[in-house]
Amino acid sequence: MLSPSPSSSFSNPAVREVGIGDAEAEGEQSGIEGGVARAEQGEGGAGAIGADGPDVRAVVRACVRSGVAGRPGARSVRACGIENAKGNMGESVDPETTPGLGVPGEMAATRAAAASESAAESGQPPENMPMDFRSTTVIKGSIRRRARSASNFASLPSNEILTDESGIVLSVTPAFLTFTGYEEKEMVGRKCNFLQGEQTDPNDVEELRSAMKDTSQTSVVILNYRKDGQPFWNILTIKPEFDNNKKALSVYHGEVIGIPIPPHMQSYPRLCLDDALALISVYSSIPRGPALLDNVYIGYGSAKGLVTVDALKDKAPNDANEGEADIEGEPTQRGGDSEQTDGKSLYRHQNYATRFLDSDAAEKPAEETRYQFVAETTLPTHNGRYRVRAYRNPETGAEPLAIIHGNVEGQSNVVVRVHDQCLTSEIFGSLKCDCKQQLDFALNFIKGESAVPDHGLKQEPHPEDVNKATPAPAGGIVLYLPQEGRGIGLANKIAAYAMQETGLDTVDANRHLGLPDDAREYDSVRDILRDLKIDSVRLLTNNPRKIECLEALGITITERLECIVVPNSDYSMNYVQAKARRMGHFVDINSLSSNFSKQQR
Numbered sequence: 001m002l003s004p005s006p007s008s009s010f011s012n013p014a015v016r017e018v019g020i021g022d023a024e025a026e027g028e029q030s031g032i033e034g035g036v037a038r039a040e041q042g043e044g045g046a047g048a049i050g051a052d053g054p055d056v057r058a059v060v061r062a063c064v065r066s067g068v069a070g071r072p073g074a075r076s077v078r079a080c081g082i083e084n085a086k087g088n089m090g091e092s093v094d095p096e097t098t099p100g101l102g103v104p105g106e107m108a109a110t111r112a113a114a115a116s117e118s119a120a121e122s123g124q125p126p127e128n129m130p131m132d133f134r135s136t137t138v139i140k141g142s143i144r145r146r147a148r149s150a151s152n153f154a155s156l157p158s159n160e161i162l163t164d165e166s167g168i169v170l171s172v173t174p175a176f177l178t179f180t181g182y183e184e185k186e187m188v189g190r191k192c193n194f195l196q197g198e199q200t201d202p203n204d205v206e207e208l209r210s211a212m213k214d215t216s217q218t219s220v221v222i223l224n225y226r227k228d229g230q231p232f233w234n235i236l237t238i239k240p241e242f243d244n245n246k247k248a249l250s251v252y253h254g255e256v257i258g259i260p261i262p263p264h265m266q267s268y269p270r271l272c273l274d275d276a277l278a279l280i281s282v283y284s285s286i287p288r289g290p291a292l293l294d295n296v297y298i299g300y301g302s303a304k305g306l307v308t309v310d311a312l313k314d315k316a317p318n319d320a321n322e323g324e325a326d327i328e329g330e331p332t333q334r335g336g337d338s339e340q341t342d343g344k345s346l347y348r349h350q351n352y353a354t355r356f357l358d359s360d361a362a363e364k365p366a367e368e369t370r371y372q373f374v375a376e377t378t379l380p381t382h383n384g385r386y387r388v389r390a391y392r393n394p395e396t397g398a399e400p401l402a403i404i405h406g407n408v409e410g411q412s413n414v415v416v417r418v419h420d421q422c423l424t425s426e427i428f429g430s431l432k433c434d435c436k437q438q439l440d441f442a443l444n445f446i447k448g449e450s451a452v453p454d455h456g457l458k459q460e461p462h463p464e465d466v467n468k469a470t471p472a473p474a475g476g477i478v479l480y481l482p483q484e485g486r487g488i489g490l491a492n493k494i495a496a497y498a499m500q501e502t503g504l505d506t507v508d509a510n511r512h513l514g515l516p517d518d519a520r521e522y523d524s525v526r527d528i529l530r531d532l533k534i535d536s537v538r539l540l541t542n543n544p545r546k547i548e549c550l551e552a553l554g555i556t557i558t559e560r561l562e563c564i565v566v567p568n569s570d571y572s573m574n575y576v577q578a579k580a581r582r583m584g585h586f587v588d589i590n591s592l593s594s595n596f597s598k599q600q601r
């Protein structure tokens, strides 16, 4: 198994000036100089990764044609790359037709440029330009063109940056500001090298710089950092803008797909399978994404060496096996996105990626326990009395709970609900989702009550709500995991809700913020079940991904029990429908709709 050990220098990235700037940009904080300085540092700089384990950057480079991934639980993932995509791109997103954010206030560069049109015509830098921006050469007329580009650009819903030929940011989309945590004024007028840091590979920087110099289009996977120092994989595609005469303007359009690296993985910059799959989903959702999938490769590091799987798009599962591992059987079609043209191939690839991982499970030593038992108490609640056992991951500080009814220790086939935190519904009573209802349902169910509880919504339980065929159990567990917003965090979930107000559904909202559809991990479930000596579970869920993730962790699921509740509003109806349509949840939307209208009458 290729599994790099943590590099201590990675966890506290001191952001350095290594950039994609113009080599001729004398006197500025030159990214190129920074990049060279980094390269010269050798092992002390970026090479530090290699000192502690396999050089991930080298793998990324070697895998420009074959990124590698592994299952989330195994942390066996290394990296995922996209091939140089020169000449493979279509037209830009049309802000007129693309749903998303409205136009924010004018960008600084735009304002400055528009106000100084006459100065531009004279070839002089306008006086009210930011200093860095003023220091660039002003070509006659180009400022006006830049202003035009920048103002259209600011209304795009995706993660994008517009720079001049020296890498100075002219404009940045609101989504990218949200994703990186920077304010507009902190980005505009500066070289984008502030996004780079300690572990950014100078070779990637160099590749971008040369593409800009040659006015060519390129894509590169580069390690960048948010303002708070959090690293992320940036799948960056840059392309020059051209005027009507096909003449390259001194403006570059950078399209960014940010793949966040979960905190516990930040000691070694690798993409996990979920991240890689999220990346693929993102590609499938952007206008020219399906074409780019040709260039996305996913692979896997095994004990026998680096095994590459082939290009993800339009590849039969059995064709994908270039290495020594086997991918057997027909893939099932669950999960994924049935609405997209590439839905089928995505299903396929998601499934054989999972199978691939399963095939390796036997080779792996047992995973180390990361969540430790802290304390147990009895909790009287409106739903009854439960035992609550608290656990903690000392590395991340995450504190999941096991809420238990009955004697479950040492048992098999225990009813288990794996529930992820939803502060908005559980604390504030938000009607946007069904999470609180599902939690109440599960807490009642493990107590032996199969009806949906009355939680103040004046709803009669509908017969379809519950597992009619399943006798309520004598006991069970609700595992309450602090993975707010499907793992993207509370603030990001609020940002996603804001995006949903523009008409996007729960999946597209995440994607437009550059966030994965679902970033949840379930190692805690494995550790807690191990602590309780439970060898198999009956899982209360409608979510196929949850089942796959738990099984990939080695958890035996003997039965899936439905966890369907009647949506309590149009909002949550939309959410449940989106979960079924976009994320493959096992919910019959038609019966739900009619149930809901019955409830409304």
Ligand SMILES: Nc1nc2c(ncn2[C@@H]2O[C@H](COP(=O)(O)OP(=O)(O)OP(=O)(O)O)[C@@H](O)[C@H]2O)c(=O)[nH]1
Residues within 6 Å of the ligand: 418, 419, 420, 421, 422, 423, 432, 433, 434, 435, 438, 483, 484, 485, 486, 487, 488, 492, 493, 496, 497, 506, 510, 540, 541, 542, 543, 546, 563, 575, 579, 585
């Ligand atoms: N990002 C995001 N997260 C949401 C949204 N609505 C609810 N959540 C989060 O979704 C999580 C619950 O996931 P669901 O997809 O509703 O259900 P599930 O647990 O995956 O699947 P089931 O086991 O069938 O209930 C909680 O962490 C919520 O905070 C949303 O619109 N966007």
